[in-house]
Amino acid sequence: MIWETVRLSLLSVRRNVLRSFLTLLGIVIGVAAVIAMLTIGSGTTEKVKADISKLGSNLLVIRPGRPAGPGGPGGLDQATRPLGSKELAALVAHLSGARAISPASQKQVRVIFGTESLTSGVTGTDSAYLDARDWKLDSGRPFSDSENRSGTGVCLIGETVRQQFFGAGDPEGEIIRVNRTSCKIIGLLEPKGYTGFGQDQDNVVLMPLAAYQRRIAGNRDIDSIYVAADDRTPTTELLPRVEDILRDARRIPPDREDDFSIRDMTQIADAMASATTTMTGMLGAVAGVSLLVGGIGIMNIMLVSVTERTREIGIRLAIGAHEKHILIQFLVEATVLSLLGGIIGILIGLTLAGLASLTLAIPFAPSPAVILLAVGFSALIGMVFGFFPALRGARLDPIDALRHE
């Protein structure tokens, strides 16, 4: 009986392909929008989380200059004191709960090998940097303590730099020129890919901080200090300790604000993830409205269908159909129609999300739960919005219905 009815309703969809399609457009667009939004949204969230974790997990980043906030713009101003070895030494000596503490100073510098050249992010740091940023070596070795101390001309290069200069070859032991100095490659960094902001994290050259300061920066400043928390210590606990030690090291009186900022990368990750979730939710709500419009479309077409087929309803009733038979027939028809729209919408939505993930370089993350929900929801729309027209059909008086022209 039900299959019979489903077959019947598919038949009536087929008899009026254009009208059925126009009717479905609302549902198709609504479902496609929801599916595309949610799929792209969850892809973006995944991407953002992955990007932030690439920076290193449980990481605090300390920079000179007032923190941005209600007090006005942060960052460097004339009076900002740079960070230096004094602060680094204080943290290393006094901070508990840290897995790694590492300084980093960075500059975009022209790097040359043979006739090839590349502008690369050259970073002066120490061997703790790899640990702090969860970065591993594909081959070679990190800086030794003596290289760190004396500022020997050695360096670690990223994948992009290797490809530019050596193709697939082994770069170890080769000498590259960095600005006016040269250094020997002692290791290759594991590839990290691009950040969400399109920055190539593999276009880097790491060298001992002392070497960088002396030969490239020409000063003894430290741009930033990375502090990675150990497994037992949440960054929220570590942050005030870092602040105390730095205020002490920089002799900031109690009535003065910090002249440095500490950024908690975990919190930034969470904030960004929740921002994209909120966005997704809002876009989902917009799509929901279009589904409502789609539902009204279904209701409209079902009312037309019931009116057009008044005589048919009369015949069926005369022949012995019960009210419920007619009700079910039109309800099934509305549901099949709307389900069909839902399925088309899901296919279009996934296609759009797939294209978006290709162009935006985010992961394609279709969620089976969301798809199932869309299927269920479009069926529900059919039932809800089909109910009133179906009831109207079922309640017709057979005599009036038979007389209908």
Add this chain to the structure above:
Amino acid sequence: MSGSLLITFDKIWKSYGQGEATVHALAGVDLAIRSGEFVAIMGPSGSGKSTAMNIIGCLDTPTAGTYSFMGIDAGRLDRNRRAMLRNLYVGFVFQGYNLLPRTTAVENVELPLIYRGVAARERHDLAMKALAEVGLVGREHHTPAELSGGQQQRVAIARAIVTRPTLLVADEPTGNLDTARTHEIMELLTRLNTELGLTIAMVTHEADVAFYAGRTIRFLDGHVASDAVNLEVV
């Protein structure tokens, strides 16, 4: 006049509208039809023939009076119970055929069986058999648009008898047909009446069509004006 009483009207009234504007389509009609009878109903337009037929076929209920169908007080049954009675015991043939458009003959004939819950296979077989009985072999898969008026009415008759009903209600079944087709259909109905013992109540405006029946009831202004056995004229 042999069978048991199938249909009795006891002072049946059917009124439409209220107050001054009230129309009495039926005004205290008494009548009785026995099993196996073939009754023709005649009368001028607006005399209440169709109204009476709708009550006989359990499509409609009287405003007052008692309608007894197979001993059941059918005039006081609710919609769904009357639908059940129709499905089990009544077949309908209308002037305008009333077939489902864009639906093949055999699918049209299967329709009442669907509401009986008959399985597809059996439904198909029964429908094909009914179409053979009305002489429509070879046209089973044509849609109404591809059939002549006479053929469409045969499909409608097949649909009415496929459930092996007790009563066939036919409101001007030949009203849209030419003379030759009219007599073909009347011969078919007569055969169903004699061979299957099907009780038939039929409205017609034409005396020669009424003559196929065994008895003619004449309506006038919502009353039965005359009720007489058709005499065999040679």
